[in-house]
Amino acid sequence: MSSGGVVLKDLKVLLVEDQTEARAMIRNMLAELGITQIFEAPDGKEALQFIDSAYEFINIIICDWNMPSMNGVELLRQLRTVDPDMPFLMITGRGDLESIVEAKTSGVTGYIKKPFSAAQLEAKLRIVVHRMVAA
Amino acid sequence: MFFFYLPYGLALFLGVIALFFVWRNYVLHRHYKLLEDSINTPAHGLVFFDEKGRFHKANVQAHKYVPFLENKNSSDLCFDGFLNYLYDHAMDCDESLEKAIEGTAGKMTSQGFREVIEWGEGNICLAEVQKTKDKSAIVVLNDISDLKKQEENFLRLNRYSHELSQAIEAAALGIVISDPKQSGNAVIYVNEPFCRLAQMKREEVIGNDWAILLGALDDSNCAESLVGSIVKGEQADIEAEITTDGGARWFNIKLTPVRDRKDQLDLFIGVFTDVTEQKQREAEAFQGKKLEALGQLAAGIAHDFNNILSIVDGYIRMADNELEEDSKAANFLQHSRKATKRGAELTKRMLMFSRHKIIAQSVVDLREVVRDQEPLLQPLLDASVSCVVRTCADDICIECGPDTVGQILMNLAINARDAMPDGGTFLVEVKMAETEDLPVAIPVGERGNSFARLSVSDTGTGMDKKTVDRIFDPFFTTKEQGKGTGLGLSMVYGLVQETGGYIGVQSFVGRGTTISIYIPLTDKEPTKQIKGDATNIKDLRLEGYTVLVAEDEPDLRLVVCDMLEKLGMTVLQAENGNEALAKQEDFEGQIDILLTDVVMPELNGVKLAELFQSLREETKIIFMSGYPANGNMARVELPEDAYFMAKPLEYELLARLMYQRLRENDSDNPNEGPAIESARWKTGGDAEG
Structure with missing residues (x-):
């Protein structure tokens, strides 16, 4: 479970999702992949605060697009001003071209459409990790 | 003494005679002057020639009309010369003039004639040549320039009127004119387009009353309202449907009463405009907007529903992990997972309808794709339904997503199967679309393009117009509760839109349905x-x-x-x-x-x-x-x-x-x-x- 030395289970994830149930479900999926270092934030603002105070504790962000107070794209834009390379996997319920173009131009490393399976999440994480290593 | 006075008497006598002559001369001169004045006074010109054809006299007007009279050479200034002048200036030389010229040779033998001559620019004069008893000739010249202009205007008006009637005959509008003064407000004029629209002969319409003409309207209320307007002499403007041999068509019917100077009803003019295509375009536009709105709604629901499904599915997985394999609860959860999968499939279909997907388009030969689908279609249909696929000989290359045609055909096959509970034929045809077959939904600007036609027909129960109007609405279904989601044809609609194509539906209750899909052709070679x-x-x-x-x-x-x-x-x-x-x-x-x-x-x-x-x-x-x-x-x-x-x-x-x-x-x-x-x-x- 590694890609160029990066092992999935060694990922340090910040999971940003406003719905508690969804957050718990993704956390469970990540745990199934052997990932143990999972931090959670209910919205973009809290996520930014976490990044400010505990930057070294994470190496990937998994973030929902639609959230109150600060959505995923806004969080990503703010993150990119301080860290252009942090892998960022956007979770989206939208599959339309405009949304995906917007996410890509904002600098996402990857995106995953809801509803997704554990296999899809693993595949997407592997892609993001591969890109992280390749960069 | 006598001799003394004789010279005085003679002188007196001579003086009286002289005085008499002076008086007579005076009187004659006055008469001559009067005569000359009277000749010069009228608006018409007068020219006199004596019995030997020599010019005698002309009034002032004549000099104006005939500059020839100014000729000082007396040998030319004769009747012959005058006739030649008339001949040279005649607008349309009369036979009598030619005969006169041939016959005169110095004397006037003709009984008289008339000739229209043109003098100066645009001035027209009527010359009437008359022979008198003493064989002298009088020519009366009348300026008819104004009359001529009036005649020309009249002719022009006549021509306009002719052109106007030609235009009315050539127009696409059906025009009927009736005379309210005649019994039953009988039709006195009808143009050819009306006869075509109403599929009646002109002689059948002329003399008839409006009630018979309006009897063709499908909606009797409309017909009654129009007849009411006619009776009251009121204007009317309505749209009505008329079933003709070529199917139902919509007409705009405008009735206009025309009143005379005394404000009496003089004529009734009815203008029938075929607005079927306009109506269809409006309906298509409405349908498009409605489907777009429903698409947005469906996409919104799908989005939220996906979120919920993700959570449900995730927790089922989590619960499943906690349970022993083959336990009852695990079995229940398996069923729940299957249900969430069906839910996910449903949202996928909803999103397919809403047209917001990313599809990599590739060039395919529609005939090949359809033939490849054939083995997959038969299992979808009942054994009692025979599946026939016909493709044309020419290449039919279109651009579409990898699975577009397959999805379209499968959904249409399922609908066709349900429409044929007692069996029948499911026919799939691929060919080039003929321009005249293109549905009105295709905008005018695109009608010149080439389209592939994929038509799918069944010999099933068919649908009425109201059902046809709604078949592409998401969640609209005529199937029993639980048997259909009402998303199949919505998906087809969305998929066809992805290809830049159009759909036409023809359905007859009891006879079956044909759904024709028109997809723009491409010049590109098939990608695969x-x-x-x-x-x-x-x-x-x-x-x-x-x-x-x-x-x-x-x-x-x-x-x-x-x-x-x-x-x-x-x-x-x-x-x-x-x-x-x-x-x-x-x-x-x-x-x-x-x-x-x-x-x-x-x-x-x-x-x-x-x-x-x-x-x-x-x-x-x-x-x-x-x-x-x-x-x-x-x-x-x-x-x-x-x-x-x-x-x-x-x-x-x-x-x-x-x-x-x-x-x-x-x-x-x-x-x-x-x-x-x-x-x-x-x-x-x-x-x-």
Whole structure:
């Protein structure tokens, strides 16, 4: 479970999702992949605060697009001003071209459409990790 | 004495005589003056010639009209010369004038004639030549310039009126004029277009009253309202439907009363405009807007529903992990998971309708795609329904998504099956669309383009107009509760929109339905083409198909990629599983086949295949390995019915296997070579052959 030395289970994830149930479900999926270092934030603002105070504790962000107070794209834009390379996997319920173009131009490393399976999440994480290593 | 006075008397007498002559001369002069004045006074010109044809006199007006009279040469100034002048200036030389010229030779023999001459610019004069008893001639000249102009205007008006009536006959509008003064307000004029629209002969309409004409209206209330307006002499403007031999058509009917100077009703003019196409366009536009709004609604619901489904599915998985396998609760959860899968399928369909998907378009020959679908259609239909596929001889290349035509056909087949509970024929036809067949929904600007026509007909129950109007609405269904989602045709609508195409529906209750899909043709060559077949591997080409090769051994990867490129395939390569996943993410087109090594570091081929297919369900997998196919696959278990190739790879076998997987829909084809079957790996058993 590694890609160029990066092992999935060694990922340090910040999971940003406003719905508690969804957050718990993704956390469970990540745990199934052997990932143990999972931090959670209910919205973009809290996520930014976490990044400010505990930057070294994470190496990937998994973030929902639609959230109150600060959505995923806004969080990503703010993150990119301080860290252009942090892998960022956007979770989206939208599959339309405009949304995906917007996410890509904002600098996402990857995106995953809801509803997704554990296999899809693993595949997407592997892609993001591969890109992280390749960069 | 007498002699003394005689001279005085004579002188007196002579003086009286002289006085008498002076007085007479005076009187004569006065008379002459009066006569001359009277000749000069009238507006018409007068010219007198004596019995020998010599010019005698002309009044002032005559001099004005006939500059010829100013001629000082007396030999020219004669009747003959005058006639020649008339001849030279005649507007339309009269036969009498010609005869007069021939016959005169110095004297006037003609009985008289009239001639119109033009003098000066645009001035017209009527010359009336009359012979008197003493054979002298009088010419009366009248300026008729104004009269001529009036005549010309009159003629012009006449011409306009003629042109106007021609225009009315040529117009697309049906025009009827009736006379309210006649009994029953009888029709006195009807133009040809009306006869065509109403499919009546002119003689059938003329003399008839309005009630008979309006009797053709489908809506009797409309007809009554129009007749009421006519009776009251009021204006009316309504739209009504009339069923003609060519089907139902919509007309705008405008009735206008025309009143005379005394404000009495003089005429009634009815203008019938065929607005069927306009109505259809409005209906199409309305339908388009309605479907767009419903699409947005469906997309919104799908989005939220997806979120909910993700959570439900996730917790089912979590709960399942906590339970013992084969426990009752685990079994219940399996059912719940199946239900969430159905839910996910539903949202997928809703999003398909809402047209907001990313689809990699490729060029396909519509005939081939439809023929490829044929084996898949028959199982969807009941045994009592025969499936007939007809394709034309010409190439029909269109641009569409990889699965567009298949999805369209499958949904239409299911609908057709349900419309034919007692069996029938399901006919699929592919041909070039004729311009006259194009539905009105196609905008004028696009009508010049070429379209492919994919029509799907059934011989089922058919639908009434109200049902036809709603068939593409999401969630609209005529099926029993629980038997249909009402999304099938909505999906078809969305898919056709993706291709830039249009749909036309023709349905007759009791006779069946034909759904015709018009897709713009493209000049481009088909993106994917299989040339040749497995019987002659040397000539086999799999052009336009894409294969991703995941192989960690660089030299072997090079060899395999080279073989596949020889087949004309687009080859993507990755040195490990993670890279393969990233490569597919970056590739926007369809990846037809993943050819993966089984044993690779980081991510083995079987796991890669599982992850890969979670992202690209349609990709077919072929495994390859140096380990024997029948035994211990270095602790990696291949899935059941997996396709496997043993290394070292042989070009012929690889090509056959590629061909077979790409033509999988035809896998029942008995012509498959034995070498293909030998590549099939069955879990729990030996590879065959």
